[in-house]
Amino acid sequence: MDLSEFARRMPKAELHIHLEGSIIPRTLLTLAKRNHVSLPADNEAGLAELYRFRNFDQFLDTYMMITNCLRTPDDYRLIAYEYGSECARQNIRYAEVTFTILTNTRLTNLSWQEILQGLNAGREQAHTDFGVWWQWIFDIVRNLPDTQESVVNIALAAQELGVIALGLGGNEEGFPPELFEDTFERAKRENLHRVPHAGEISGPKSVWSAIKLLNAERIGHGVRSIEDPRLIEYLWSNSVPLEICPTSNICLKVYPDYAHHPLRKLWDEGLLLTIGSDDPPMFGTDLNNEYQLLVKEFGFTQTELERISLNAIHASFLSQGKKRKLEREFKNEFERLVKL
Numbered sequence: 224m225d226l227s228e229f230a231r232r233m234p235k236a237e238l239h240i241h242l243e244g245s246i247i248p249r250t251l252l253t254l255a256k257r258n259h260v261s262l263p264a265d266n267e268a269g270l271a272e273l274y275r276f277r278n279f280d281q282f283l284d285t286y287m288m289i290t291n292c293l294r295t296p297d298d299y300r301l302i303a304y305e306y307g308s309e310c311a312r313q314n315i316r317y318a319e320v321t322f323t324i325l326t327n328t329r330l331t332n333l334s335w336q337e338i339l340q341g342l343n344a345g346r347e348q349a350h351t352d353f354g355v356w357w358q359w360i361f362d363i364v365r366n367l368p369d370t371q372e373s374v375v376n377i378a379l380a381a382q383e384l385g386v387i388a389l390g391l392g393g394n395e396e397g398f399p400p401e402l403f404e405d406t407f408e409r410a411k412r413e414n415l416h417r418v419p420h421a422g423e424i425s426g427p428k429s430v431w432s433a434i435k436l437l438n439a440e441r442i443g444h445g446v447r448s449i450e451d452p453r454l455i456e457y458l459w460s461n462s463v464p465l466e467i468c469p470t471s472n473i474c475l476k477v478y479p480d481y482a483h484h485p486l487r488k489l490w491d492e493g494l495l496l497t498i499g500s501d502d503p504p505m506f507g508t509d510l511n512n513e514y515q516l517l518v519k520e521f522g523f524t525q526t527e528l529e530r531i532s533l534n535a536i537h538a539s540f541l542s543q544g545k546k547r548k549l550e551r552e553f554k555n556e557f558e559r560l561v562k563l
Contacts (some may be wrong), residue, residue, distance in 0.1 A: 224563050230528055234556045235414040235498055236535035237310075238281070238418075238508050239443055239466035241392070243290045243323065243341075244502025245306050254292040254301075262288065274505050278423055279394055279475055285505065290323070294331050299341030300348075307349020307505075310357070313511045317549060318357035319418075319539060321390050324377055325363075325370050329387055335377045337382055346385070359420060362390030363406070365398035371406040373508070386542045389435075390443065399425075400432035404535070407437040416440055416540045419467075421476060427451035432462065434469040441538055446472055448494075449485040455492050464495040464538035469516055470508040472502035477510035481520040490527070497535040529557050 246254070246268040255262045276282045280347040293299060310318060322342070328335050331441075342359070350356050363371045378386050389410045390404060400407075400419065407417050420443035421433035430448050433439040434457075445465035448454045468483055478484045490496055498517065500519045502508045517523040517531065536549050545551065 224560065226518045226523075226525060227515050228433040229560055231511045232314060232525075232560055233528060233532060235313065235315045235510055235512070235514065235532055235555045236497075236539060237315050237318045237534055238464075238497050238539060239319060239321075239439065239468055239499025239501055240510075241286075241308060241321045241323075243293070243327075244286060244304060244310065244505050245320075245444060246289060246292075246302050247305065247309070247504050248301065250305055251289060254294075254298055258292060258298070260292045262292075263546055271507070274474075274507065276476075281380065282505070283477055284393065286502070287326075289505075291330055293327060293397060295335050296333065296341030296344075298324075299327075299338050303342045303345025304349050305345075306355050306359075307346065307355050310349070310355040311353035313509060315326065315510060316355060316552070317541070318355075318541065319360055319537070320357045321360040321362050321392065323364060323392070324361045325374050335381070339381055339386075343385060347556045355533070358387045359385050360388040360390045360416075361386055362392045363403065365391060365393035365402075367393075368398065368402045371403055374416070375406050375410055378410070380413055381427055382415065386415075386439075387433070388416035388418050391421075392443070393464070395400065395421065395423065395425035395429050400436045404436045405473075407439075418443060420444055422447040423472070423475075427454045428439050434545055439463070440540075443469065444472070446477065446485055446489070451486055455489075455494070458495075459493050462495050464497055464534070465489065466499050466538075467496050468499045468501040469520075470506045471499075474506045481516065486517075486519075487521045490521070490531075495538060496531060496535055497538050498531060505521075505528040505536060506511050525561075529553075 248270045300387050363374045378389050418441045419433045419437050421432035423444035426447045427450050441464040443466050498513050500510045
């Protein structure tokens with residue numbers, strides 16, 4: 224078995240994916256039709272053209288357009304179940320999935336409880352049918368800082384319903400971590416994990432602030448950390464995980480191509496990296512493709528593929544016992560694949 228095929232078939236965990244951004248085009252068209260939402264395209268090819276992003280703001284507008292197609296608890300059940308199906312197809316065994324709860328309550332006039340009930344119905348059916356499992360990260364939208372108290376209140380109230388962390392997404396420019404310091408301090412105080420995006424559009428200063436002010440346990444993206452050697456040293460010595468999404472970074476013009484992407488340099492510095500697909504249909508990718516890129520574009524060996532897959536388990540918010548169990552399962556599967 225060649226390395227690319229090994230990368231495709233190996234067991235994986237994913238820590239950086241947005242549920243709304245995971246909706247496959249066929250399902251999006253179905254949702255738009257049944258909810259009487261007009262889209263700029265009426266077929267999958269047209270949506271693919273729509274997903275050629277000029278800049279980050281256009282991406283955010285498109286993301287909102289997709290979210291606006293969701294209207295009922297059954298819509299949320301459907302997209303959660305189909306995400307589970309995609310996990311099974313890619314051999315993703317566990318995930319931590321970001322969802323923008325308050326945007327969805329505002330667009331639908333549903334309560335967060337109704338939405339989460341739909342999401343969890345899909346999640347549980349996917350677990351029954353495919354054996355995959357995931358937990359939720361509810362995120363604050365950066366350019367709506369007035370919503371942060373509501374989001375953290377919901378996340379804390381939903382901890383027994385599968386919500387394990389507070390996230391922070393959206394455009395970093397003009398909305399620095401300093402605006403959210405008190406909210407993330409409260410999350411830490413009340414034992415809610417913290418995983419803000421930082422160092423994607425903005426540079427190393429954003430990552431430093433996420434760590435120092437927001438008590439970040441992982442950094443969403445963080446690729447621009449490479450611009451600050453002192454930050455690299457801090458990330459390495461403190462084992463702060465970075466969730467790297469290479470194709471997302473190319474599509475959103477963070478880097479012009481894979482040759483300029485710093486993933487390999489970050490890896491060679493010994494940082495704790497994980498690989499994510501971010502918003503896979505929007506970027507024409509999936510986690511299998513991202514792993515194959517590790518081989519084709521970044522020269523990963525089989526040992527390195529195995530290590531970065533296990534990194535996602537180590538960087539997850541699972542209990543230590545569940546981490547050990549999943550790691551054993553992964554290692555056994557690696558050995559089995561090698562013998563094929």
